[in-house]
Amino acid sequence: MEVTLDKIDKRYGKTYAVKQLDLKIEKGALHFFLGPSGCGKTTTLRMLAGLEKPSSGRILFNGKDVTSSPAADRGIGMVFQNYALWPHMTVQKNIEYGLKLRKLSQEEIRKRMDEVVGITQLDGYTERLPGQLSGGQQQRVALARALAIRPNVLLLDEPLSNLDARLRLDMRDNISRIHKQTGITTIYVTHDQKEALSMGTAVSVMKQGHMIQTGSPRTLYHHPNSSFIASFIGETNLLSGKVTQASGGTYSVSTAFGEFRTARAVGAHKVGDKVHLSIRHEAVDVDFGRAPFNSEFTLKLRLEHLTYLGESEQFKLKNDSGDFFKSTVFHTPEHNISDGDEITCGVSAEDIVVLPFQEDTDSGT
Amino acid sequence: MTTEEATVDQESSLNRLISNTVGYGTIAATIAILFFFLVLPVAVIISKAFYSEDGLTFEYFRLLFANDLQTSSIWNSILIGIATTVICMLLSIPLSMINTKWEFPGKALLSGLLLVPMVMPPFVGAIGIQRFFARRGSINIFLIENGWIDAPIDWLAEGNKFWAVVLLEVLHLYPIMYLNLSAALANVDPSLEEAAEVMGVPRWRRYLQIVWPLAAPGLFAGSIIVFIWALTDLGTPLLVGFHDSMPVRIFNMVTDANENPVGFALVFVVILLTVCIFLSSKLMFGRTKYDMMAKGHVTSGVQKAGPFRLIMIYSVLVGTVAIALVPHISVFITSISDQWFLTVLPEAYTTKYYELIFETDLPFTGIKNSLLLSLGSTGLDLILGLLVAYVVTRKLVPLSGFLDGLVMIPLALPGIVLAFGYVVTYTDTFLDPLHNPVPLLIIAYAIRRLPFMVRSASAGLQQTSYSLEEASACFGASRFYTLRKIVMPLVAANLIAGGLLCFAYAMLDVSDSLILAMKDQFYPLTKAIYALFLEQGSGEFVASALGMIGMLILTACIVGSSLILGKKMGELFRS
Numbered sequence: 001m002e003v004t005l006d007k008i009d010k011r012y013g014k015t016y017a018v019k020q021l022d023l024k025i026e027k028g029a030l031h032f033f034l035g036p037s038g039c040g041k042t043t044t045l046r047m048l049a050g051l052e053k054p055s056s057g058r059i060l061f062n063g064k065d066v067t068s069s070p071a072a073d074r075g076i077g078m079v080f081q082n083y084a085l086w087p088h089m090t091v092q093k094n095i096e097y098g099l100k101l102r103k104l105s106q107e108e109i110r111k112r113m114d115e116v117v118g119i120t121q122l123d124g125y126t127e128r129l130p131g132q133l134s135g136g137q138q139q140r141v142a143l144a145r146a147l148a149i150r151p152n153v154l155l156l157d158e159p160l161s162n163l164d165a166r167l168r169l170d171m172r173d174n175i176s177r178i179h180k181q182t183g184i185t186t187i188y189v190t191h192d193q194k195e196a197l198s199m200g201t202a203v204s205v206m207k208q209g210h211m212i213q214t215g216s217p218r219t220l221y222h223h224p225n226s227s228f229i230a231s232f233i234g235e236t237n238l239l240s241g242k243v244t245q246a247s248g249g250t251y252s253v254s255t256a257f258g259e260f261r262t263a264r265a266v267g268a269h270k271v272g273d274k275v276h277l278s279i280r281h282e283a284v285d286v287d288f289g290r291a292p293f294n295s296e297f298t299l300k301l302r303l304e305h306l307t308y309l310g311e312s313e314q315f316k317l318k319n320d321s322g323d324f325f326k327s328t329v330f331h332t333p334e335h336n337i338s339d340g341d342e343i344t345c346g347v348s349a350e351d352i353v354v355l356p357f358q359e360d361t362d363s364g365t
Numbered sequence: 366m367t368t369e370e371a372t373v374d375q376e377s378s379l380n381r382l383i384s385n386t387v388g389y390g391t392i393a394a395t396i397a398i399l400f401f402f403l404v405l406p407v408a409v410i411i412s413k414a415f416y417s418e419d420g421l422t423f424e425y426f427r428l429l430f431a432n433d434l435q436t437s438s439i440w441n442s443i444l445i446g447i448a449t450t451v452i453c454m455l456l457s458i459p460l461s462m463i464n465t466k467w468e469f470p471g472k473a474l475l476s477g478l479l480l481v482p483m484v485m486p487p488f489v490g491a492i493g494i495q496r497f498f499a500r501r502g503s504i505n506i507f508l509i510e511n512g513w514i515d516a517p518i519d520w521l522a523e524g525n526k527f528w529a530v531v532l533l534e535v536l537h538l539y540p541i542m543y544l545n546l547s548a549a550l551a552n553v554d555p556s557l558e559e560a561a562e563v564m565g566v567p568r569w570r571r572y573l574q575i576v577w578p579l580a581a582p583g584l585f586a587g588s589i590i591v592f593i594w595a596l597t598d599l600g601t602p603l604l605v606g607f608h609d610s611m612p613v614r615i616f617n618m619v620t621d622a623n624e625n626p627v628g629f630a631l632v633f634v635v636i637l638l639t640v641c642i643f644l645s646s647k648l649m650f651g652r653t654k655y656d657m658m659a660k661g662h663v664t665s666g667v668q669k670a671g672p673f674r675l676i677m678i679y680s681v682l683v684g685t686v687a688i689a690l691v692p693h694i695s696v697f698i699t700s701i702s703d704q705w706f707l708t709v710l711p712e713a714y715t716t717k718y719y720e721l722i723f724e725t726d727l728p729f730t731g732i733k734n735s736l737l738l739s740l741g742s743t744g745l746d747l748i749l750g751l752l753v754a755y756v757v758t759r760k761l762v763p764l765s766g767f768l769d770g771l772v773m774i775p776l777a778l779p780g781i782v783l784a785f786g787y788v789v790t791y792t793d794t795f796l797d798p799l800h801n802p803v804p805l806l807i808i809a810y811a812i813r814r815l816p817f818m819v820r821s822a823s824a825g826l827q828q829t830s831y832s833l834e835e836a837s838a839c840f841g842a843s844r845f846y847t848l849r850k851i852v853m854p855l856v857a858a859n860l861i862a863g864g865l866l867c868f869a870y871a872m873l874d875v876s877d878s879l880i881l882a883m884k885d886q887f888y889p890l891t892k893a894i895y896a897l898f899l900e901q902g903s904g905e906f907v908a909s910a911l912g913m914i915g916m917l918i919l920t921a922c923i924v925g926s927s928l929i930l931g932k933k934m935g936e937l938f939r940s
Binding site: 049050051070072073075076077078080081082084085086087088097098101102145146149 | 378382428830832833835836837838839840841842843846850854855
């Protein structure tokens, strides 16, 4: 089912929880709403579910306007953040609830039970009460209950936020697998960018009620449309600077770390404009004297602090005026660099992106 | 969407429409009931107190206050209220502190026994103590036989009746104060006190400056209920024979209310008094509601009592229980006594009065009527209480706060006022109580206990996450299907507990029963007891036996309710 949000506003009194939201969610997608808490992503999901009414705008399911239909008429399945399993009903009763409301035959109910119990690997747990299950099992029951009615759209509200780190990784795979198996259009709300990047077919990043950018995980990572996206998705050095030269889409920008030149830019800028430069931490190479060293632009900086993580090392560097610059190097050679040493690092032009200057964006470093 | 699914959708929207109509219709009916049987009768009383055929008048109030008999009855009732409240408070403070702070053998039993007086309708106690304290009663005979006094003391002389009423009220009402206070003290996070303890603050100072200020709203809430209850209780002064009190005067004026409008003025004074007390409590404590911070690891704060303290605790508790049970014991002895003349205790015992209950008309009819009326009113309370609590906690209608306030009014509205209002509002209508009081009795019982039910159901609903209902809505369930399938099972314990309380209190309702039931055949239990008490011969003994039956029923209900609700029971008796 294709889901369209058309100029959706949601106001509480005078404050906007969601403002002028336009979005098309492809049929069969695993579409993520990603953003910091309070960005309006859960409100948007609840409007899609029919649990909240938009203040204005339209919601379309396959082109049909469902804006004023109650939740019940939308054919959605929803997994709540706290799972909302009915504590007085067994797993089986929880799952059957929606099916009985649809007055399906006993045979059909049994068939669908077997199907979702199988898909969520809950065999042997159907007679238990929710209170007798672990967090991960409860999560799967909530998923099974939502899937049993074969929803047009599956809505997941931070479904993994109550699980421990290990279980969360397992459940990511589980949800991806179930999504592939069923092909149900799924909308997934999270504040965890790793979840969104690793699972999503498309991701919409939201901030303060606005949709900032929608695209595939790769697009968001490599082609952020703003300094907010650049710093929110992955980790980046966001340098403020001034355009000194602009010709044929190539820009020279002077920053606290020297002058950089690149042909990658979002928006058009002219000489004298204030801009942000985004340089990913992992795009900054450190000169260990080994080849190849990437030296299109070289910087000589002092090491403030080194974090050793095994598979990688994070270098927190500082220029003479105290501005920080970070580098993450994977698979480093053995070395005896220590805090206070002078380090040479290099960046290539294709890893530098010029972005419109945004006042409130922190550098993410 | 396939056609099959489309039909399912249509059918489900039709079902939803029907179920919503029924559901919202019930809510509308609830509001109508509250209007016709709570707001309207009070409005009628007020209008009749201020309007005569010539328009607005204060004449009835002038007449009321010019009459010394009337003004003295007002003062007496206020003094009964104050004395009862103060004594209850003095008694409950040590009791609740023992309950929340100390652990000792037999605690559960003694704490339970402390609540027993709640099952004693105070006017039944009045029958019992008359037997004990009469001029030729057990106490005097005991004292004379031992040579401690020469002539019998007139314990129940006119001048002592005031204190007899106060004593009976205290013995009946202190559990309410004690429950309120215990709940408030238990709610004070022990770590707050511990924080002061580690700073070296002495114990008395911790109580004075930390624990009591935080528990004060609970103490005050209990006081309000106790005061109003004592101020407006009809049964006790009536049976003790203390006629110079407001409720008895009102009772005597009901029959000729329309000829003697001073009665309206007097009822209005009662309304005014209760409203003022409630408003003052809101003003004093409405804004000082302290939020306990999120509780981390909660230490119980209960300590084991040492030997010295144990002696103190036992003497306070056992002493209280012993005194509190005197009326019960006296009623019990009266009910089984055969041949009781000028002796401390009866010379012979018999069960014949219990047998008489089932052989004579009046007592048996009383039990039967009360059971049926209470069942009816409890059923009504269950429906109204759950719906109101649901609508209010889920904020389904505009002004739900107003609705919440409305259903809580009966807690402060004396039974005599409501019953009086019903008589004047519905005389000469199809609900005329003279004709058939059953509908009005059921409604009166139900409305007066509705606050317990609403409180009880709200407590359950507040602990139930709203997302459980949203999940059900997502599957296509209507709100009222969800209410039946999801909400009701989850708050069933609260509903049962609230229902038991409503039933118990309806069984022993005094003011509505005495005022509204005017013919023998409709007498509920309490009016039958009253009528028997007034009869010559064995009436007093049968009345006691009947009182015992009532107490047994009430005990069973309250024990059941407190087993289900546990510590939360105290919160039901809050204003």
